[in-house]
Amino acid sequence: MSLLELKNVSKTYKNGVPVLNNINFKMEKKECIGLVGESGCGKSTLARCVLQLESINEGKILFNGTSLHDKNEKSFRPYRKNLQAVMQNPSSSLNPKLKVQNSLLEPFQQYGKDATLQHFNYTNEKKFADQLMDAVELPRKLMDRYPHELSGGQKQRISIARAISIEPALIVLDEPTSSLDVLTQAAIIKLLGDLRERLELSYLFISHDLSAVNMMSQQIMVMKEGAIVDHFVQEDLFSVKRHNYTKQLISLFE
Numbered sequence: 001m002s003l004l005e006l007k008n009v010s011k012t013y014k015n016g017v018p019v020l021n022n023i024n025f026k027m028e029k030k031e032c033i034g035l036v037g038e039s040g041c042g043k044s045t046l047a048r049c050v051l052q053l054e055s056i057n058e059g060k061i062l063f064n065g066t067s068l069h070d071k072n073e074k075s076f077r078p079y080r081k082n083l084q085a086v087m088q089n090p091s092s093s094l095n096p097k098l099k100v101q102n103s104l105l106e107p108f109q110q111y112g113k114d115a116t117l118q119h120f121n122y123t124n125e126k127k128f129a130d131q132l133m134d135a136v137e138l139p140r141k142l143m144d145r146y147p148h149e150l151s152g153g154q155k156q157r158i159s160i161a162r163a164i165s166i167e168p169a170l171i172v173l174d175e176p177t178s179s180l181d182v183l184t185q186a187a188i189i190k191l192l193g194d195l196r197e198r199l200e201l202s203y204l205f206i207s208h209d210l211s212a213v214n215m216m217s218q219q220i221m222v223m224k225e226g227a228i229v230d231h232f233v234q235e236d237l238f239s240v241k242r243h244n245y246t247k248q249l250i251s252l253f254e
C-alpha cells in the first residue's frame with residue numbers, strides 16, 4: 001500500500017478558478033517526490049489539499065490507503081501527527097510570542113500521545129529540545145531567543161525541527177528555501193536530505209527550482225496549469241523523452 005496516493009484529484013476555487021486538473025500519483029514510504037512548476041500553476045493548492053487545509057471537488061486522497069477527506073476533525077487527529085509541513089515563510093509559521101524552546105515543544109505537546117518516537121527520546125522538555133536543536137544543527141543557546149532574534153535560515157531550521165519532532169510519516173515541504181539566500185538554501189537542502197535518511201522520512205517537496213528538486217527527489221513531477229504534464233524517476237531528467245515543458249525548465253537551470 002502506498003503512503004500517499006492521489007486519484008483523479010481536481011479542484012476549482014469558489015470563485016470558479018479551476019486549479020487542479022485530474023492529478024494522479026503515488027508515493028512510497030521513505031521516498032522524496034518533487035513537484036516543480038512555475039508560479040501560479042497550482043503547487044501550493046495541491047500541498048494544501050494533501051494537508052487537508054483545502055477541500056477537493058473530485059477524486060480521492062488516500063493516506064496509507066485511507067481516504068482523509070470524509071473525516072471530521074477528531075477522527076483526522078491521528079493522521080495529523082503523520083502529516084506535517086514546512087512552508088515557505090518561517091516567520092509566519094512560528095509564533096512570535098514563543099521562545100524557541102517552547103515553539104519546539106508545541107507539536108509534541110499537541111500530538112505526543114499519538115506519537116511513538118523511534119529516533120528521538122522524550123525524557124524531559126529540555127533534553128528533548130536539545131536533541132531537536134542538535135538534529136537541525138543549531139546551537140542550543142538559541143533556545144532562549146524569540147523568532148525575531150533569529151536569521152531566516154535559523155527560523156527555517158526551527159520550523160524543520162518542529163516538523164520532525166513527532167517523526168511524521170510524511171512532510172510536505174512547500175518552497176522551504178525560497179525566502180533564503182543561495183548559500184543558506186544549499187545548507188537547508190543538504191540538512192533536509194540528511195534528515196530524511198536518518199529519520200526515514202518521506203517528503204513531498206514542492207519548488208519552482210528544478211535543480212533543488214533534482215538534488216533531493218527520487219521521482220519528479222512537472223506541473224503546468226494545474227495538470228501533471230511529466231512524471232519520471234530522477235535519473236531520467238535529461239532523457240530525450242522528456243516533455244517539452246520539462247525541457248524548457250531544464251534550459252533555465254543549465
Ligand SMILES: Nc1ncnc2c1ncn2[C@@H]1O[C@H](COP(=O)(O)OP(=O)(O)OP(=O)(O)O)[C@@H](O)[C@H]1O
Nearest residue numbers: 013015017019038039040041042043044045046208
Ligand atoms: N484561495 C484562493 N481562492 C481563489 N483562487 C486561488 C486561491 N489560492 C490560489 N488561487 C489561484 O489558484 C492558482 C494556483 O495558485 P497556487 O498558489 O496553488 O500556485 P503555485 O504554483 O503554488 O504558485 P507560487 O509558486 O507562486 O506559490 C492561481 O491562479 C491563484 O491565483
